[in-house]
Amino acid sequence: MKCPFCSKENTRVIDSRPADDNSSIRRRRLCDECGKRFTTYEKVETIPLIVIKKDNNREQYDRSKIEAGVLRACHKRPVSANEINKLIDEVENEIFNLEEREIESKQIGEIVMDKLKDLEAVAYVRFASVYREFKDVNTFMEELTKLLNNEKK
CATH class of the missing domain: 1.10.246 (Serum Albumin; Chain A, Domain 1)
Known part of the structure; x- marks a missing residue:
């Protein structure tokens, strides 16, 4: 995952948990380059509607x-x-x-x-x-x- 702050590719997941609706996952990530943290959400991809x-x-x-x-x-x-x-x-x-x-x-x-x-x-x-x-x-x-x-x- 690319860091939104420094655009480097070296990030890692430090915490994962279900999001509010239980149909997605909230992930806290840490950039190994700049040390900043950010959140991403992972959702199941559905059939195109x-x-x-x-x-x-x-x-x-x-x-x-x-x-x-x-x-x-x-x-x-x-x-x-x-x-x-x-x-x-x-x-x-x-x-x-x-x-x-x-x-x-x-x-x-x-x-x-x-x-x-x-x-x-x-x-x-x-x-x-x-x-x-x-x-x-x-x-x-x-x-x-x-x-x-x-x-x-």
Whole structure:
């Protein structure tokens, strides 16, 4: 592993442990050249997943796109970075547990919205408004009404 500080190849693992989600390993490393320590994460490589977009274009799955959407939805909301990462991990696990090689972006969006609904109502509505492309106030109100009716149950 190349040292991020001095770019030398002489590094060694000094500690390993499972990461929070138990699907990756956290490794503390020490550079033999500069003596600095750094952390790496090792994750199982999965089958490449292709996402079918709304316009029928296909592109490789990219976790950062889900992360960006969720971060925008949670902006200035009382949601911690850990909660956001946990939500994204849950979405990813659900997607990969389907064991499909291709998935529609619509399906990913629905999974994200389902998880956001349980996490934070305002973030859910923000995400839904962009994802479902609300055209007017009535569409927005319909979604809010559904959300309010579900909370009353």
